[in-house]
Amino acid sequence: MIDNLVLLDPTPERRRAMRGRTEPPPSLDGVTVGLVDIRKHQGDKVLDRLEALFGERGVEVERLAKPTYTKPAPDDVIDRIAARCDVVVEGLAD
């Protein structure tokens, strides 16, 4: 008899169920948009222009930043950002 070989799974063995995102507000009236710079080179310039475009439409903007794009931001930084805006635009990843 030739035994079947047994292998042990090297992966986490679970695919995470896909979770939907938080529903955005119906409109941007009275909403503060957080423009979060992840600190990649050049991203700030794109955010500058978005800030101006939101401003032209009377939308409140907060400029915020993560410490570095190289690692996840610490919880307290995320808490501070979340406290200062209602929705988040984060960039720019390239």
Added chain:
Amino acid sequence: MDLPDDGLVLVLKEDCPTCRLIAPVAADLMRRGDLKAVYSQDDPAFPGGLAVRDDRGLEASFALNAEIVPTLVRREGGREKGRAVGWRRGEWRTLTGLDDLGGDLPDERPGCGSLSAEPGMAEELLARYGDTGLKARRIGVAFPEDPFERMFDRDWTDGLPVVPPTPARVLRMLRGASRPAGDVVGFIPPSGHACTVEKAAINAVMAGCRPEYFPVVLAALDAALETEFAWQGLLSTTMGAGVCIVVNGPVARRIGMNGAFNALGHGNRANSTIARALLLTAMNIGGAKPGGVDRSTLGHPGKRGLCFPEDESDPAWRPLARSRGIPEGVSAVTVFGFCGTGIVNDETARKPEGVTSSIALSLNAINHPRRAGGGMGAMVVVGGEFWRVYREAGWDRAGIEAALHKATERPRSEIRREHVDADGGEAGAGGDTIPKFAPGDLLVVRAGSNAGLFSTIIQGWGSGPKGSQPVTREVKP
């Protein structure tokens, strides 16, 4: 398996002179004693003339925990009441209650090693017949499927074949270290899935590690998972970064690492597989797949992992780990995120200043020659002959490091303003020169053979608090 609950059972093998010697005793015990079963580990026709049970699968030998053959065990109600190992007439007579047993045999003969006690067999039998305690999902590969192809199909590899992680191999790997299989080593980026010691062992098996390397793998994982190492960034960057592991202390020699000829190259199993274990862990648990979350534009051969021991043979050289706070005689790993290697060639080098200048010129080119002010790191691997030049002039590690910092300062006019890193730029503010490297961003280590006027520059990735910082961790048994 139908191991009798009561009476005597005997385990033996034909390929053992003592077993052959006591074969008539076995027949005698069958006739007038309460010998209920004879298990043969090799030839099911041995001893001839008896109803022998075939134990070539070693299930009974495993269940009886036979280390030597012959082993005679008395059982009562499914439990062991006594055993005799090898041939000692007195013991056999006591155990069997027959005071004339084996009268024509010598008083005693040592037994032979049980096949179930051969090296590596314990884990094999535990995996087959026992409770391994392993939690990972078991995936069967049915004959005649090729397990190596199945592992490629499942996307478990880095592109090279991996060793099939069978339960027995994983058990042996786990026994190479003392951490319990269920302990969580950490959460592997980029996915953040938990990695248990068992999962790390599975990936270490696949990488080709031997069990004695496993404490080094675990220490390297501990180091890589420290926030300041920014493993997530290294695994996803377009710049293409790998993990370099420098091993210090007695463990390097104990596991047979190579810090001399071709130390940074191929040919040594420990050097070649320890960092690969980290890569496979990142790929299989962290989900860092090229073209997926791994965005490396080009990558580099060292992304497979680079691991070498520092050459600590010269007492004049203070090893890297000691310079980073690890006590003498304690083994440690230092992880360093890197983007490739390049050689410094100065076959005319005679004086330390000249060697320093040669290394510094090459260091100035990394990342971009007109970029300075910190924000990137490098490790300089000083080869044997460069070290000879330094040592003869009385230089040590700290002196070399300081000289390299000084020699890599750049005239401000040669540096592009946009390439002065926001963190490091201040360091040279106002002066005519800008340091290429921020303090702590240059590591100097010793490796390589003693012939050849070369050193190697291992180019770092982004450095400092916003990038990846080297991390040193002790190797625990």
Added chain:
Amino acid sequence: MLAFDRRGRAAVALISEEFRTGADAWREIHGFDAAAVYVRHPIQPLGVTELHGRADEIFDEVVAAISR
């Protein structure tokens, strides 16, 4: 992204078009259907005016991603 969402803040990531597959892989391994607006590549070598142009191109999509 996930961290903001967990705090009840709808979020959208601005990502280079070249990273579309990376974003898909990220969604897969994190199990989170993150919103993204893709920006035309390249970005790194552009001047300020060109970068502002990139922002103009995506602005409507950004607004759509953060409001219903």
